Amino acid sequence: MNKSVIFNLPVREMEKSRAFFSALGFTFRQEFCSEEAAFMNIAGDTVQAMLMTEPFFRSLTNKPVVRAQEGNEVIICLSCESRAEVDSLIARALAAGATTPHPPEDEGFMYHQGFEDIDGHLWNLVWVAPQD
Incomplete structure (x- = not known):
């Protein structure tokens, strides 16, 4: 299914x-x-x-609706095909009005960065190195 x-x-x-x-x-x-x-x-x-x-x-x-700028229930994580895609999406998000809560994190096998959209929802973009 x-x-x-x-x-x-x-x-x-x-x-x-x-x-x-x-x-x-x-x-x-x-x-x-x-x-x-x-x-x-x-x-x-x-x-x-x-x-x-x-x-x-x-x-x-x-239930009351939480304002994402004040509280958070979830971080939406999207996988990307490359580090370049992470950087590209972050750049486009920033240009469209997002903010970033932290700089990119490079852990060798994984590269990620997040952004906060214009309503305060948190998104994380992550690339994980292919396993051989």
């Missing part, structure tokens, strides 16, 4: 969030987009996210 991961993220301003993630090269499935939500492809049909305005996100849960 083919499975995919789809996670939901609350965002403050839909258009700004769509512009931010488009600058990183992510695409949107227009048939599943509205003023309240946008279905984003991250890794083809395998990893996707539904960006939701905070009011719409709140309508789906009885």
